[in-house]
């Protein structure tokens with residue numbers, strides 16, 4: 001079965017082909033225009049998707065060595081995400097499906113982050129999944145394909161948002177997560193003990209206090225010496241922020257693993273590309289005797305390979321969507 005996946009929910013225009021035997025292509029066009037604005041500008045994202053979606057899809061088919069007619073189905077992200085951005089991918093996929101006479105499969109972007117782990121391995125159900133992206137931070141018990149029990153969510157900022165917003169306070173460029181990761185590797189994670197919220201409570205997260213605490217810390221340095229302080233200690237601050245975020249994520253994940261006694265842990269979403277988090281989760285796996293699955297960094301951040309592989313499992317289940325009625329949705 002040959003599935004074309006299309007992704008356009010935020011600032012990555014992507015297309016990929018997955019077959020039962022593996023991934024055949026994975027093309028990603030990252031929009032750089034948003035850097036100037038320090039965040040994603042929805043209108044610009046939609047326009048950029050529209051400009052590149054055709055070429056990205058053509059390239060994904062070429063690299064897979066396929067003609068459009070060879071496809072068995074087209075899978076596309078229909079939410080959550082930016083409405084205008086989603087509409088570009090969805091309308092393009094609908095047009096393609098209709099003209100080729102192929103079935104269409106709507107894929108939930110957050111769920112697809114989980115199934116990105118199935119591109120190169122096969123986690124055993126039931127497993128615990130920690131989803132950490134720019135918009136979500138969730139612990140989920142996954143009992144089977146698309147059989148999910150939400151254990152806890154964030155009450156405010158997502159983990160990726162916490163990285164991006166604190167990076168902005170430290171004067172680092174957007175997107176802050178990857179930059180902070182690189183700087184943190186050169187810093188002292190115990191330089192400042194930033195707050196870890198809701199540690200003793202269940203599976204819910206809160207990261208907005210961390211951002212405020214970093215802001216107060218920086219503003220607490222007398223203005224005359226602030227630039228020098230930041231020059232000397234940005235790496236240490238990045239390491240301390242990363243330590244605070246990853247400590248909370250590790251602690252809550254340990255709690256879920258203990259409570260549900262599963263044998264597999266699955267990391268998902270852009271923040272699972274973070275080196276400190278990857279190291280802590282691997283160590284947690286050893287401590288708990290659990291197999292840890294973390295996608296390659298390129299499958300952690302937004303991509304269409306995860307949409308194609310999720311579409312593949314939907315197709316195996318015989319689950320297809322109606323071209324006329326499949327709708328985009330902005331949030332979960």
Ligand code: KG4
Pocket residue numbers: 010113132133134135136159160161163164175176177178181269270271272273274275300301302
């Ligand atoms: O999953 P994703 O690509 O998009 C969403 O669905 O949100 O996640 C993007 C988030 C951004 O907040 C970005 O800063 C963060 O993932 N991120 C990282 C790293 N790479 C991406 N955060 C920390 N360390 C990284 N290496």
Ligand code: ZN
Pocket residue numbers: 109113133134269270301302
């Ligand atoms: Zn994502």
